Amino acid sequence: MKGFEERLARLEELNDKISEGNIPLDEAVGLFEEGIKLAKSLEKDLSKVERRVELLVNQPETPQEEPNLELFPDLSENDQHE
Amino acid sequence: MLQAAPRKFTVSQITTLIKQSLEADFYDITIEGEISNFRPSSTGHLYFTLKDEQAVISAVMFKNRVFGLGFKPADGQKVSVWGNLSVYAKRGAYQIIVERMEKSGEGDILALLEERKRRLAAEGLFEESRKRPLPLLPERVAVVTSPTGAALRDILNVTARRNAGINIVVLPCPVQGEEAGAKIARQIERANSYSLGDVIIVGRGGGSLEDLLPFSEELVVRAIAASRIPVISAVGHEIDTSLSDLAADVRAPTPSAAAEIVSASRADLLARVRDVETTMGREIERRIERVRLLLREFTPVQLERNFRILIQPVLLRLDDAKEELLRALRDRVRDARHRTELAAQNLKAGSPLEVLKRGYAVVTDEESGGVLRDAEETESGKGIRVRLHRGGLGATVKEVTE
Numbered sequence: 001m002k003g004f005e006e007r008l009a010r011l012e013e014l015n016d017k018i019s020e021g022n023i024p025l026d027e028a029v030g031l032f033e034e035g036i037k038l039a040k041s042l043e044k045d046l047s048k049v050e051r052r053v054e055l056l057v058n059q060p061e062t063p064q065e066e067p068n069l070e071l072f073p074d075l076s077e078n079d080q081h082e
Numbered sequence: 083m084l085q086a087a088p089r090k091f092t093v094s095q096i097t098t099l100i101k102q103s104l105e106a107d108f109y110d111i112t113i114e115g116e117i118s119n120f121r122p123s124s125t126g127h128l129y130f131t132l133k134d135e136q137a138v139i140s141a142v143m144f145k146n147r148v149f150g151l152g153f154k155p156a157d158g159q160k161v162s163v164w165g166n167l168s169v170y171a172k173r174g175a176y177q178i179i180v181e182r183m184e185k186s187g188e189g190d191i192l193a194l195l196e197e198r199k200r201r202l203a204a205e206g207l208f209e210e211s212r213k214r215p216l217p218l219l220p221e222r223v224a225v226v227t228s229p230t231g232a233a234l235r236d237i238l239n240v241t242a243r244r245n246a247g248i249n250i251v252v253l254p255c256p257v258q259g260e261e262a263g264a265k266i267a268r269q270i271e272r273a274n275s276y277s278l279g280d281v282i283i284v285g286r287g288g289g290s291l292e293d294l295l296p297f298s299e300e301l302v303v304r305a306i307a308a309s310r311i312p313v314i315s316a317v318g319h320e321i322d323t324s325l326s327d328l329a330a331d332v333r334a335p336t337p338s339a340a341a342e343i344v345s346a347s348r349a350d351l352l353a354r355v356r357d358v359e360t361t362m363g364r365e366i367e368r369r370i371e372r373v374r375l376l377l378r379e380f381t382p383v384q385l386e387r388n389f390r391i392l393i394q395p396v397l398l399r400l401d402d403a404k405e406e407l408l409r410a411l412r413d414r415v416r417d418a419r420h421r422t423e424l425a426a427q428n429l430k431a432g433s434p435l436e437v438l439k440r441g442y443a444v445v446t447d448e449e450s451g452g453v454l455r456d457a458e459e460t461e462s463g464k465g466i467r468v469r470l471h472r473g474g475l476g477a478t479v480k481e482v483t484e
Binding site for chain 2: 002003005008010011014016019021025028029032035037038042043045046047048049050051052053054055056058059060062066067069072
């Protein structure tokens with residue numbers, strides 16, 4: 001799926017096209033259906049609540065090396081005091 | 083030889099003299115020393131002692147001056163203070179009234195930073211035009227900071243509270259000390275080369291000027307400026323400025339603020355998407371409604387009505403034309419009749435019978451019956467007929483005259 005910004009831009013473009021009113025109705029309905037799908041996917045992205053916190057545990061130097069990510073204890077969950 | 087007058091004073095007199103002398107001579111001075119016996123009072127004034135190896139001097143910094151202090155003084159800190167010496171007569175003590183205080187060497191550091199800032203600015207590293215917009219909805223944020231520091235904790239707290247669902251990759255590095263700068267810079271480069279986020283937060287919690295120095299190191303500033311991924315700097319507190327702040331695409335006053343920035347847009351975006359969705363839906367409904375209205379026009383009853391509406395003017399014109407035609411016809415008939423009557427009258431006037439009535443006569447040859455118009459057409463002795471108005475005559479030509 002395309003990036004959020006691209007999809008949002010497409011959605012706004014669809015809306016403009018539909019609102020212009022000089023395209024045939026069946027085409028407008030087609031655009032509308034595409035728009036609704038886009039809107040739903042954007043809303044889904046926006047309502048995402050789970051998250052993953054990772055820690056980079058190695059120090060890769062070359063393009064061949066892969067960054068090694070490990071789950072990081074989410075500090076926000078345990079109330080830490082310094 | 084006159085003996086010097088005995089130098090005899092009351093305590094008040096000598097104290098006044100000392101006060102005048104000291105306060106006049108030691109006005110607007112700078113003293114360097116180490117803070118000890120630091121005692122902030124509950125009213126906000128700071129009492130402490132400045133010392134070096136051999137001596138101590140009392141110092142006080144009043145509340146109204148404390149306000150502008152950029153750091154928290156503590157025992158053991160080496161500082162420079164500016165101020166005036168003051169004698170406190172009631173205790174027979176003198177102290178320095180501190181107007182301004184900075185940590186020793188701070189002036190040098192600031193001068194160094196200023197020079198570096200000018201040099202990097204001249205290269206264009208801080209140009210507004212270099213700043214890239216942050217992604218609308220970052221999915222993953224690379225955080226370059228200490229894995230155990232307050233900054234990371236704040237960032238995780240804020241993003242969790244915001245329910246932003248943003249994934250976070252922590253790129254650990256020391257955030258103070260000799261090594262920190264190079265390591266921070268390297269982690270920024272790693273975040274870029276392995277695409278570990280769509281935005282990078284670089285920062286640390288508050289600290290002393292020295293503590294924040296790595297974030298003003300040239301290596302770090304250059305790494306931020308070269309970053310393909312947009313960078314938010316979040317160094318220290320609101321009042322702290324590092325050169326990282328100048329090179330970053332966005333400067334957040336604190337790490338928490340940086341976290342707010344990456345999670346804030348969510349509600350706005352949701353509203354924006356919903357808004358488009360609604361207007362789009364309304365527009366389509368409107369268009370469908372329009373088509374429905376259009377279709378309604380095509381029922382037989384409506385069609386007939388439309389047809390009638392359409393034909394009405396034609397019918398009217400037809401009626402008018404008919405009227406017009408009849409009238410024109412009537413006029414023509416009347417006209418014709420009139421002309422006929424006139425012609426009949428004229429005809430009557432020109433008739434030979436009318437001429438005969440007036441005394442003229444028509445003469446015809448007896449033989450041929452032709453009308454005679456010339457005397458030469460006949461000769462003496464020939465029979466002619468004369469037609470009068472009433473009746474006729476038979477006659478013989480007696481003579482012909484020229």
